[in-house]
Amino acid sequence: MSEAPSPASVPARAPATRGAAGRAPGPLAWLVRNPRRVMPAVVVQALVTALVLAVVTPLTGFEATVEANIAPLSHYTGVTPSERNDFDPALSALLDANPAMQRRVRAKALWMQTPMIVGESYAMLLALEGADQADFLARIGNRLVAGTLPAPGSDGAVVPADVARARGLALGSRFGRLVDPEDVTPGRFTVVGLVEGPARVGLVDLAYATVPDFVLARIESFQVVYARPGRKAQSDAYLHAATNAEGKKAFKVWDEAYWRARTKKMLENLPTLVNAVVGAVTAIVGLVVVLLHLIAFQARSDEFALLLALGRTRRSLAARLAAESGLAAAVALALGLALGYGFLAVWEAQVLRPRAILLRFFDPYALALSAALPLASAAAGALVLAARLRRMDPVTILQRRNA
Amino acid sequence: MSEAPVLSARALSLVYGDGARRTTAVEALDLDVARGEFVGLVGPSGSGKSSLLFLLAGLRRPTTGRVLLLGRPLDAAPDRNAALRRRHVGFVFQEPFLVPWLSLRENALVHATGPGAAARVEDLARRVGVAHLLDERPHRVSGGERQRAGLLRALANDPDLVLADEPTAFLDHPTGHAVMDVLRACVGRAALVVVTHDPEMLAGAHRVLHLRDGRLEATTAAGSPPATAAGA
Ligand SMILES: Nc1ncnc2c1ncn2[C@@H]1O[C@H](COP(=O)(O)OP(=O)(O)OP(=O)(O)O)[C@@H](O)[C@H]1O
Ligand SMILES: [Mg+2]
Numbered sequence: 001m002s003e004a005p006s007p008a009s010v011p012a013r014a015p016a017t018r019g020a021a022g023r024a025p026g027p028l029a030w031l032v033r034n035p036r037r038v039m040p041a042v043v044v045q046a047l048v049t050a051l052v053l054a055v056v057t058p059l060t061g062f063e064a065t066v067e068a069n070i071a072p073l074s075h076y077t078g079v080t081p082s083e084r085n086d087f088d089p090a091l092s093a094l095l096d097a098n099p100a101m102q103r104r105v106r107a108k109a110l111w112m113q114t115p116m117i118v119g120e121s122y123a124m125l126l127a128l129e130g131a132d133q134a135d136f137l138a139r140i141g142n143r144l145v146a147g148t149l150p151a152p153g154s155d156g157a158v159v160p161a162d163v164a165r166a167r168g169l170a171l172g173s174r175f176g177r178l179v180d181p182e183d184v185t186p187g188r189f190t191v192v193g194l195v196e197g198p199a200r201v202g203l204v205d206l207a208y209a210t211v212p213d214f215v216l217a218r219i220e221s222f223q224v225v226y227a228r229p230g231r232k233a234q235s236d237a238y239l240h241a242a243t244n245a246e247g248k249k250a251f252k253v254w255d256e257a258y259w260r261a262r263t264k265k266m267l268e269n270l271p272t273l274v275n276a277v278v279g280a281v282t283a284i285v286g287l288v289v290v291l292l293h294l295i296a297f298q299a300r301s302d303e304f305a306l307l308l309a310l311g312r313t314r315r316s317l318a319a320r321l322a323a324e325s326g327l328a329a330a331v332a333l334a335l336g337l338a339l340g341y342g343f344l345a346v347w348e349a350q351v352l353r354p355r356a357i358l359l360r361f362f363d364p365y366a367l368a369l370s371a372a373l374p375l376a377s378a379a380a381g382a383l384v385l386a387a388r389l390r391r392m393d394p395v396t397i398l399q400r401r402n403a
Numbered sequence: 404m405s406e407a408p409v410l411s412a413r414a415l416s417l418v419y420g421d422g423a424r425r426t427t428a429v430e431a432l433d434l435d436v437a438r439g440e441f442v443g444l445v446g447p448s449g450s451g452k453s454s455l456l457f458l459l460a461g462l463r464r465p466t467t468g469r470v471l472l473l474g475r476p477l478d479a480a481p482d483r484n485a486a487l488r489r490r491h492v493g494f495v496f497q498e499p500f501l502v503p504w505l506s507l508r509e510n511a512l513v514h515a516t517g518p519g520a521a522a523r524v525e526d527l528a529r530r531v532g533v534a535h536l537l538d539e540r541p542h543r544v545s546g547g548e549r550q551r552a553g554l555l556r557a558l559a560n561d562p563d564l565v566l567a568d569e570p571t572a573f574l575d576h577p578t579g580h581a582v583m584d585v586l587r588a589c590v591g592r593a594a595l596v597v598v599t600h601d602p603e604m605l606a607g608a609h610r611v612l613h614l615r616d617g618r619l620e621a622t623t624a625a626g627s628p629p630a631t632a633a634g635a
Contacts, residue, residue, distance in 0.1 A: 025509055033504045306500045309462055310514040310556075311489025314482065395462045395481070398496060399453065 027323040031331065037299065041292040041325075042332045045377060048285045049336025049370045052278055054343045056366035057359065059274060064358040065121045065200075066263045070256055072124075072140040072199040077236055078109070078254035080222045083244065087223065094242050094250055095223060100235035102228045105132045108209050108221045112159070112175070112185045112202065114166050114356045121357075123163050125185065125202045127209040127216075128224070133158075139226065142197030147171045149193055150205040156192035158203040164194055166356030177215075187216045200358075222254070274369070282373045289377035290384050293325055297385050304389065305397035318389050322382035329378035333371055340370060407474035408435040409564050409594035410459060414468035416617070417454050428454035430617040432468070436594040438563070441587060443605035444598045446614035452598040453497060455614065456566045459596065460492050473563060489514050493562035493593075495570045495586075499553030501541040507548075508537040511555035520559045527555050530588075531581050546573045554582055558589060565589060567597045571604050579604060 031038050081091055095104055108127035113120040128136055130152040137143065142160075150156030159169060169175060169191050178188035189204060209216040227235035236255050244250040297304075304317060341361075348359050417429040428451040436442050444452050457463040459470055461477040461484035470477045472491060477484050488494075501510045511524045528534040531551045536544050541552065550573050557565060567586060571579035583604050586595055597605065605611055613621040 024512065024515070025505060030504065302500055303502045306502065307513065308482075308485075309460075309488075309494065311485045311487075311492075312514065313485050395457050398500065399457070 027320065027327045030324050031327055037296045038328055041289050041296070041377075042328050042335065044285060044292070045289055045329060045332030045374045046335035046339060048281065048373050049333060050340035050343065052281065052373065053337065053340030053366055053370035054347070056274055056278065056369050057340075057344055057361070057363050058347075058352070058357075059270065060360070060363050060365045062116060062121075062357065062359070063263070063267065064360040065116065067360075068198070068200040068358055069121070069123060070259045070263070072201050073254075073256040073259060074232070075139045075141075075199075075226070076136075077225045077227070077232070077239060078107070078222050079104075079225055079239055079251045080220065080254070082249050082252045083246075086221070090245065091250060094244070095225070095239075098225070098235055098238045098242075100227050100231035100238060101225055103226045105129065105136075105224045105226075106206060106221055107132075107224045108206060108216070108219045110185055110204065110209070110216070110219065112163065112167075113183070114163050116357055122184070123160055123200045123202060125157060125159075125189075125204050126224075127204045127206040127219075129206045132224075133203050133205075136203065136224070137195065137197075140197065140199045140201065142195045142199055142201070145194050145196045147191070147193035150203065150208070151192075152205055153207045154192075154205060155187075155189050155208055156205065157189035158193035158195055159191050160200045160202055160356075161194040161196045162353075162356040163200065163202070164191060165354065186219070187214065271365070278369045278372070282376055285373055286377040286380055289373075290380050293377075293381040293385060294388070297321075297388055301392070301397055304392060305394035308392065308394035309398055314389050314392075318382070318386040321385045321389065322378075325381040325385070326378045329374035333374040336370065336374070337367075406438060407471070408437045409473060410434070410436040410596075411471045412459060412468065413471075415455075415458055415465055415470065416467045417451075417458055417463060418466045419454075427617050429458060429465075432617075432619055434459075434612070434619075436564075436596060438592065438594055439590055440610070441590045441595045441597070441608045443608040443611035444596055444614060445600070445602070445605075445611060446620075450614045451617040452614055453568050454617075456494070456568050456596065456598060459564075460494055460566055461488055462494075490516055490560060491563045493557035493560065493565045495554050495557045495565070495567035497568040497572065499541075499549045501549055501552055501556075503541055506538045506540055507533065507544065507552040507555070510541065510552055511537075511559050513556065514560070516560050519561065523561060524555050524559050527558055527585060530585050531555075532578070547575065547578055550574060551578070551582060554585065558585070561589075561592075563593050565593050565595045567595070569598055569600065571599065571601060576603075 079095065081087060084091070087095070095101070105128060110125040110127060111122040112125055113122055126136065130149070133149045144158065145161055147158070149158060164170065167175070171191055171194070173191045174188060175183055175191070176185045176188040177183045195202065209219065211217060225235060225239065236253065239251050239253045242250040307317060308314065344359070344361065348361065352359055412432060412434040415429060415432045416427065419426040419428055432455065444455070446452055454463070458465050461470060461472065462481050464479050464481060472487060475487070477487070501507070502513060505513065508524060512520055515521070525534065528537055531554065533548050533551045536548055541549050550570065554570060557567070565586065570586065571582055574582060579601070586597065587607055589595065597608070599605060611623050612619055613623070
């Protein structure tokens with residue numbers, strides 16, 4: 001662009017500033033004044049954004065349930081012998097030599113299922129001796145909200161309140177495979193208490209779970225290891241490193257890292273699938289949105305031809321178009337998120353919570369995927385329109401109408 | 404006065420298409436228009452009047468020849484003349500081409516470059532009788548009123564060269580004269596070229612160029628019949 005200095009003969013002139021034109025209508029004015037042109041693209045983008053958010057959040061947000069199951073492991077670590085069936089004196093001594101350990105207690109682990117959106121989730125029922133139960137609840141931050149702890153030797157069970165609600169269990173209800181052959185919990189239990197708190201774990205009595213000739217007796221017992229305050233990592237490291245007489249790893253350690261790795265593996269294929277589906281939807285709907293942009297562009301070709309003829313550069317017009325489609329995408333994104341989260345809030349309150357299905361409401365992954373459409377279509381729209389603009393011959397358009 | 408002409412064209416020609424569909428719209432045309440000069444351009448339909456104006460504005464790439472604006476050669480590529488055009492050329496199109504979603508005022512200022520433009524548009528609007536319509540959208544005003552809004556836009560930046568393609572075609576006689584009065588008034592500091600089929604509108608023109616088949620056929624003083632010899 002050769003903007004040579006004016007010859008002396010040309011009268012001095014104010015520099016080309018926006019000045020009075022500062023009030024020139026911007027991209028927002030275009031949006032507000034042309035609702036019928038802008039709405040189709042905005043509505044399509046908003047609806048798909050909401051849809052992706054509403055579908056992906058429950059899929060990935062169900063990790064929240066896994067989190068609740070793993071939560072207590074930040075307060076204790078489970079240990080089983082890696083070779084033998086039970087803790088012999090040597091292994092017990094090895095456990096007690098852990099300098100970071102505060103206390104260890106004998107336990108067994110049972111599971112009770114709760115329905116999920118797809119399949120089931122399992123909440124742990126920890127069998128502990130009577131004396132250890134209250135202490136365990138206090139450590140993991142759960143509290144008894146109804147009933148009592150199981151009496152020693154009884155089939156009483158303390159169950160997370162939301163799991164009980166989802167399973168239709170109340171104080172006095174019985175569950176277990178001896179009651180319902182479909183139940184994954186072995187034996188038979190009577191609900192005597194309900195707990196609430198950050199960790200989804202219930203309690204049963206260890207003495208009852210150890211009664212000989214009873215199916216529960218065959219469940220392997222393990223040790224719950226409590227670390228000294230602030231030394232959990234050190235304690236876990238000791239347990240991982242401890243070796244038995246043969247020089248092999250002495251324990252299998254059921255710590256937070258182990259469970260996290262396990263669930264991660266379980267969920268490994270989910271993002272691939274979700275990404276593929278959402279990617280395809282984004283691409284298809286993105287094409288539709290770009291098409292809508294093109295239709296709007298075509299309808300405005302006189303406007304752009306005129307502005308080019310009047311001396312606007314293609315670059316500045318392209319920037320203007322990019323700002324317009326960016327703004328439309330931002331409006332669509334805001335609208336879509338409001339819509340999506342509104343739907344999720346209602347869905348969670350009405351459907352999920354009564355079924356004890358936990359949801360990570362603001363799931364960053366779902367949020368990112370749902371934002372992909374408006375962002376991608378704004379970028380694609382800007383590029384396509386810039387290409388269109390580059391090929392546009394303003395005079396042909398003006399002359400055609402002039403003829 | 405040693406000032407270079409606002410506009411000068413040398414050996415200017417424009418050919419559309421090629422082969423059988425080849426049309427010579429402008430042929431070997433020389434033209435100088437000085438500041439303060441009002442030049443009329445007449446000729447039958449299809450004689451190349453609009454094409455010539457587009458060439459003079461640097462909006463079309465000439466097939467041969469070149470145009471100098473304020474002594475500076477225009478680039479053959481129309482895009483490269485954008486800044487010059489915006490600041491120094493006012494173009495009144497045969498059809499007004501207003502942006503439908505902008506008010507008449509916003510349309511007039513759509514390419515405004517200086518702080519004086521808004522006041523100038525207000526003043527001009529009063530003179531052509533559309534001041535009360537400045538905040539209306541184009542579809543709510545008449546064709547003639549739209550045409551006048553196009554005139555405001557052409558003059559908003561106080562251009563050095565005003566090119567008008569049938570600016571009074573859609574106007575009744577009194578309004579047409581009002582528009583011509585405004586155009587003539589800016590001749591004080593600009594050069595004016597007006598295409599028209601209505602000789603009455605060329606009252607006060609210093610020269611009238613007659614175009615036929617892209618060639619400058621004659622030059623006359625306003626109102627007088629065309630001479631037979633090629634002028635210029
Ligand atoms: N874009 C184009 N492509 C091909 N030929 C064109 C184009 N524009 C104009 N022409 C031809 O060039 C010639 C001159 O056209 P132009 O529009 O300049 O005439 P005009 O004098 O302005 O006519 P009118 O008085 O009807 O407006 C005509 O023969 C026309 O058909
Ligand atoms: Mg014409």
